[in-house]
Amino acid sequence: MFCNQCEQTAKGTGCNIVGVCGKNEEVADLQDLLIHALQGLALFAQEGRKQGIVDEPTDRFTYEAIFSTLTNVDFDPDRFVALINKTVELREAMKEKVAKSGGKTDFSEAPASFVPAGSVSELAAQGKALNLIENLDSDENIKSLKQTLLYGVKGIAAYADHAAILGQSDPAVAAFCYEALAVLMVPGLTVEQCVPVAMKAGEINLRAMELLDAANTGIYGHPVPTPVPLGHRKGKCILITGHDLHDLELLLKQTEGKGIDVYTHGEMLPCHGYPELKKYPHFYGHYGTAWQNQQKEFPNFPGPILFTTNCIQKPGPDYIDRVFTNGLVGWPGVKHINDKDYSAVIEMALAMDGFTDDVEASQVLVGFARNTVLGVADKVIEAVKSKAIRHFFLVGGCDGAKPGRDYFTRFVEQVPADCMVLTLACGKFRFFDKNLGDIGGIPRLLDVGQCNDAYSAIQIAVALAQAFECEVNDLPLSLIISWYEQKAVAILLTLLYLGIKDIRLGPSLPAFVSPAVLEFLVNTFDIKPVDTPEADLKTILG
Incomplete structure (x- = not known):
């Protein structure tokens, strides 16, 4: 096996014996084989769309199947057997529809004719033989960009699946998932060809998060403090x-x-x-x-x-x-x-006994999504103009077990009293119960929500930029992002698609980002690894 899709990957390079997450070699190989099978389905689904064939159940299944390969989602070999076989079944059904419509069906790529073996062990052997990641490309930088795209698509699929469960979907999201899976098979690509596809992943992820936001707020209402x-x-x-x-x-x-x-x-x-x-x-x-x-x-x-x-x-x-x-x-x-x-x-x-006593403890405030924050935008704007609020920090992202994540706790603890902290996703649990007080009645620590509520945070930033008649990058706003798994990769691509610069990422950089790709990100977006809380705060605030 080889897997480096999460932040805590072994030795910062990749898991090749057993996943740090607990995924064993058999499951890792089955997940790779499922991606391979989905690439075959993608070829025919793309051709089907050219012929006007859009099959929503197939799109829904594709989201679920890709989602199942995320870190810490599914580790049951038997369930991957069912997913692989179902993928091939849907591929053949789509192939038949495409053939009847006069579309292309003679694809030479191996996934188009892949035949799954009959047992778990034989399927795992097929997955192992793929050497999926290593064979994405012989060029280190193209392989790096293809991995970034693959992991971004995994995040997109997760959000699209959540949204679809609640009745919100857009065929453009599935169309891009098929496009991306197909791009992974194209040999001889250049950096100039790969980067736009990665940026498109960011654009599509923004749409997926928008759909999920519409689903959540449409059914359950806008969060309130x-x-x-x-x-x-x-x-x-x-x-x-x-x-x-x-x-x-x-x-x-x-x-x-x-x-x-x-x-x-x-x-x-x-x-x-x-x-x-x-x-x-x-x-x-x-x-x-x-x-x-x-x-x-x-x-x-x-x-x-x-x-x-x-x-x-x-x-x-x-x-x-x-x-x-x-x-x-x-x-x-x-x-x-x-x-x-x-x-x-x-x-x-x-x-079971349940709790046998009452225990009073502290409370935390939630519910500071865009409707709540923008509902007091006039106070926020006035506080910025009067210099009561000097700076905003968005400190959020994934949590994880790897050492070094105390950086985010120490960073928030040292944020000056005239600065606000917005947070989202499970990274907040490093500091979510800190009492930071308030500025003019507005809590200094604002919980925007789950990781997908990055959409809300983006809308807040855009609205403030409009109010100040400036670009988002000109706001007194800094992004301090922790990452762990593939939804964070999708969100990062969204931020880059939007042109957000000067993002600090940690606690370590992705193992799948090559030195040349990192140099491109630094030069183009000024993205950088976190340093120490003291050094980063000094650099940001002066």
Whole structure:
């Protein structure tokens, strides 16, 4: 195996024995084989679009299949067997439709005629033989750009899948996913040919996040400032972690009136700000962070745990018996819910002790998405003009277990009292409970939401730039971005597509970015690695 798609990849170069995330070689090879099969489907889907053939179920499946290869989503070999076979089935169905319409079907690329083997071990051997990443291109820089594109598409697919579940879709997003998968097979490309496709990935990801934003706010309302308890109250309980608002809504509906409190974990925290979710009285509080204390948090939670979207890490033996996975999420031997019926989770919650006492703790404020922030834009603008607010820092992104992420905690702690901090995604858990006070009644620490709510942060920045009649890059705004997995790659490409400059990225740079590509990013966008909080603050603020 070889995998370097996440920030914590082994030795900063790549995992080649077993994934630091817990992914074994067999799963890694099956994931590569699934991408290979999807490239074959992409060829015929692209040709189908030329003939006016757009098949929405195939597009939906493509999102799900690509999404399943993200870091910490699915590690169940048997489920990849089903995905690979389904991909080939859809490829052949699309090929037949294209043939009937007079389109091209004689593609010479290997994925167009790939025949899957009959067993898990044989499929894994097929995936291993591909040597997918190494064979993307013989040129180091083209391979680097193709990897960036591939990982960006994985992030796009995740957001597109979430949006589609809630009824929001755009065929242009799927069309680009097919285009990108096909580009990965083209030999002899130049840097000048690859860069525009990567920038287009950023543009398409912006659209995917816009769709998801429309879905979330259209169904659940625009988030409003909401205090969320970090303690607990006596009673039965369920912990839900992941990103999917629809899964949370279904859980809240199915537990209504049963005497069970629902607690969030990780990126579910911002869900407390949505009016149509916070209306449930048993939607109580938040338990735990994201990465750094996971192995301590989950065993101590006295109820079942429902994973949606991401597994984070394989559940430990001391709590694996009360873990349920949902949707694309999967681990071998872990109970999986296929039909959104959470009765087994509810039964376990009722059978367990739950919390036996009330514990008061601090609260955190969520709900500072674009509607809330722009609702007080006049105060923000006046505070900037009067110099009550000197600078804005967007400190957000992914969290992870690799050392060095305390940088983000120390950075926020040292941000001067006349500066604001906006944050989003699970990177916030390095400092989300810090009391930074306020400026003129506006909290200095504003939680914009989940990682996909980068869309909201972008809209805030654009609106402020319009108000000040300047470009976004001219605002007193600095982006301090932490990254871990492929959705962060997609968001970074979006920021670059928008022309945002002077981004600080950490805690380390992507292993898949070659020195020449890094030089291009530095020269074109002034992107740079984080230094120390002290040095970065001094450089930014002078």
